Amino acid sequence: MRLLGSWRGAGPSYRALAERIRALVLDGRLPPGTRMPSERELARALPASRTTVAAAYALLREWGFLASRRGAASRVVIPPGAGTGGPYPGGGAIVPVSDPDGGVLDMCAAALPAPPGLAEAVDAATRALPAYLGGHGYTPLGAPGLRELLAQRYSARGLPTTPDQILVTGGALQAFGLILRTFVSPGDRVLVEHPTYPNVLEAVRQVPARAVPVPFGPDGWDIAMLEATFRQAAPRLAYLVPEFHNPTGSLMPEATRERVAAVAARTRTLTVADETLVDLSLDVDQTPPPLAAYDRSDRILLIGSASKCFWGGLGVGWLRAPASLVPTLLRVRAVTDLGTSLLSQLTVAELLAREAAILAERRALVRARRASLAAALAQHLPQWRFTMPAGGLSLWCELEAPVSSTLVALARQHGVRLVEGPRFGLDGAFERFIRLPYTLAEADLTRAVERLAMSYTALASTTAGAPDTTVTTGRATSDPTPVVT
Secondary structure, three states: OOOOOOOOOOOOHHHHHHHHHHHHHHOOOOOOOOEOOOHHHHHHHOOOOHHHHHHHHHHHHHHOOEEOOOOOOOEEOOOOOOOOOOOOOOOOOOOOOOOOOOOOEEOOOOOOOOOOOHHHHHHHHHHHHHHHOOOOOOEOOOOHHHHHHHHHHHHHOOOOOOHHHEEEEOOHHHHHHHHHHHHOOOOOEEEEEEOOOHHHHHHHHOOOOEEEEEEEEOOEEOHHHHHHHHHHHOOOEEEEOOOOOOOOOOOOOHHHHHHHHHHHHHHOOEEEEEOOOOOOEOOOOOOOOOHHHHOOOOOEEEEEEOOOOOOHHHOOEEEEOOOOOHHHHHHHHOOOOOEOOHHHHHHHHHHHHOHHHHHHHHHHHHHHHHHHHHHHHHHHOOOOEEOOOOEOOEEEEEOOOOOHHHHHHHHHHOOEEOOEHHHHOOOOOOOOEEEEEOOOOHHHHHHHHHHHHHHHHHHHOOOOOOOOHHHOOOOOOOOOOOEEO
């Protein structure tokens, strides 16, 4: 009922109800597989006549958004071609292009170029390297000096940590993959936010485990729904992004962290908090303590990375876990690799020693680029809606119609590479959304939006791609007011 909101319109009630439910499905607020209430239950709750609900459900079945079997509950589905782009091929990881085409503006990877001073940090690390050359060079747990620095960082943020709780990896994604291999078996459920990072969804698929989505609303985490999913789905693992959530940029409030930690403890669900973007706070002086600081049962693991605040080319991430779990993780890791590049670890240690100055420069750079992207959207695509995030590296933009996949294909022809919204969800959700990182130079961001506006105009001019007013949020296409909240 909370999701439906004010669903009644000027036309027939059954059609208004069906269109509202369809919009919720396309927006990922009702994930595929969601059990719908019976006609009698929904009619009583609305309130509306059972005839209205039955007609709405019939229309949803006709559109392909509802699957029903005799004697079983109706469940949400997304039909092939639900967006105007045709059948959605499924998920898939985001793979950065190593050699971008000349003239193509690449907005697929939300990652920054290297900061000033990186070369100096590499030089310092190279000078420190001879001290390690007499040994075998493998560091399965990580270089001691780096683990000590990372433990100190967690302690300073309100989570007492010792180096024996730190395991250095080849990135946050490798850390998550290690957790999956250690604790999740084929067929297990993994709770995820919806939307979430596409590479995590693909990692879950490859176990193969089953991703259980929890809708992520306009105001962030729906804690009641999150708690209910923890209890009812009995997931083996949960994956959350509390700091500047990818892709929405939301920051989890402290009260929500307390309740998440409590329900994880009650349900004995191992929970992973991805803190990859925690250092890119733009409008918040101080983020809440890490999610694990509220944990009283050793059920929460933290993963982080140097890729966003420093540089992706370093290939260094880490995992902070209860000390009792580290030996188990280490045994599983040993069958795939025996440690992260020592030179890269020493370089990250040098960067951490200078992080105050580096992060101040990074945040100023990112603020300027975020403002540039927002201004370009206000000028060239004022009908798109987005919430200005308090941190992170991207905007999550809501389009007027479910055309994300088609728009991405057209934008590529105009020289902009993007990731379509459905990649961030399950089974074709989020066709009305697109992620726009603000990591390119300001002039390039402006050019990218200009080209994107050309693509959107070309899409709107075709019959197949014209915005479908039945799933809009109510703002007319011709309204020039920029929609920023």
